[in-house]
Structures are given as C-alpha cells and as structure tokens.
Amino acid sequence: MATDVSPLDRARILAEALPQLQRYDDATVVVKYGGHAMGEEHAARDFARDVVMLKLAGLHPIVVHGGGPQIGSMLKRLNIESKFHDGLRITDGATMEVVEMVLGLVNKQIVAAINAAGGRAIGLSGKDGNMVTARKLAPLMKASSPGLGDDVDLGFVGEPESVDPTVLELASKSDLIPVVAPVATSRWGETLNVNADTFAGAIAGSVRARRLLFLTDVSGVLDKEKQLITKMSIDQARRRIADGTITGGMIPKVETCMDALERGVDGVVILDGKVPHIVLLELLTDHGAGTLVTR
C-alpha cells in the first residue's frame, strides 16, 4: 500500500467495505481467469491475494481458468499448428494431450500462487468428482463455414451437458478454494476440450453463483466509439452482437453471460484482469469496474 496513506485512512478504507461484505456474506462467486489476463508475475500474485481475501471475508470463490495463449505457445514449440473455428480450438488427439497437459500446469501454478498467499487451493478439472460432463460438438457443415473447404470437424471439443457441483459444494463448506481447468469427460469417457468461458458459465449456473466475473484483456465491453459500456441488459447485448459492436472472442463471452443469467446467476461482469486487484475493486468497493451484464 502507498506510504502516504495514514493508518486512520487505512482503517476507513477497510470499514468502507462493510456493506459489500454484508451483501456477499456466504455468496458463491465464480472467477474466470483468462489466459490473456495471467501475464505478469505480480499480477498473478495480486489475483491470488484477492481470492484468498474473498475466502477469508466469508465468500466462496471458485476459480475457473483458461490458458489459450499458453496452449498456443506449447503447440508452437512442438511444431503443431493452432487452428480455430469461431473461437474454438480445433482439437485432434495430439492437441488434446497438449491442452490437458498445459492446463494441468497452469492449474498448479494458480494453486501454488493462492497457497503462497496463505490460502488452501485445490486443483481440479471437470473430470474430478464427475463435475462436468460434456457433449462432443458435431462437425459443422460446409455451408456454415464457407471458404474452409471440407466440413469442419472440431475434434475433441465439447460443450457442458451437465454439472455435478458436489465437489464444489464440499469445498465451499471448508477452507478449500477450488481451481478448475476446463477439461471434461463425455458420457462415453472421452476427454473433451471446453472453452473456458462456456465452462465457467456452466459452473456458475450449477452453484447458483451470486456473481460471475470474467477477467480478460480489455476493460469490458466497448461501444462503437471504443468507450466502456458500464451496464448492459441481455436485450442490449443481443442487439450489440447483431449490429456488429460485439465481435470475435467477446461473442462467446457475452453469450455465456446471457446464458448464466438465464440459469439464475445474479450478475455477470467482464473486467480487465491486468488491472491490479480488479477482483477486490469489483466486489468489495462501490467503484464497480468493467461491464455489468444483467437480466
């Protein structure tokens, strides 16, 4: 903390968090920590400290992480080409092995950071405790992917079909903080790669999370003039996708927001994960950062 803040001011700042602490007492909060947000070491340390602080303050944080850029770097080192279709990684058998390996590594890095900050994190994937069962996506027809030649087979890519939150609920009753990698199993036992945003939305819906936070690499959803939209309803979000204001990787994120809201999550926020202590700023101050998507 800056040295020009007096002890009295520090106490005032802590006291100002009281209404937020009361509001979120016993609430489950899912934080999706995107691969782009993970960047630098001090940012990862700040993130871990924020998560530990939430747990100590009586909330139940669940971290769902991505790792798209990290998977991309490893595939490059192994001379395997990264291919995407509509933001989803085309995942053949070899790529699936790399995805699971890299997400396992990222998972343990986050676990270690949270534990170093004084928490008790437990690293999981959707496979553990049969948490997430996913449906393999069917190959896309030529017509929906013009210019790509043959039909697009996404390979081992899935979307969540059902979530069993038992393990997450057990963690929330203890001092454990779950950190979950977006890998799931199909009903037939195949390992499937799931987009981390979609995965986080399904988890948040299953535990009826009070808040779902998406930590990404932009300040939130921007309008056509590149100004931050601080609040947006589902209808407004639909219009902004239709009129082309929201494009690319932001589309699945916003669609997941809408889906999570429809499944009972109270509010979803898209935030810049590179801003120090953005999680505390959003939840424990009345400053409200990023874009809040509401019903």
Ligand SMILES: Nc1ncnc2c1ncn2[C@@H]1O[C@H](COP(=O)(O)OP(=O)(O)O)[C@@H](O)[C@H]1O
């Ligand atoms: N209207 C918009 N506002 C903000 N970002 C947008 C918008 N439309 C498209 N984007 C793009 O979406 C990106 C975030 O999505 P993505 O790269 O998938 O994030 P992550 O890797 O964190 O999941 C932004 O970096 C930006 O390039």
Ligand SMILES: CC(=O)N[C@@H](CCC(=O)OP(=O)(O)O)C(=O)O
């Ligand atoms: C199917 C699919 O695309 N899976 C993603 C999973 C990781 C992810 O989503 O990570 P970010 O949140 O950092 O982008 C992938 O393989 O990159």
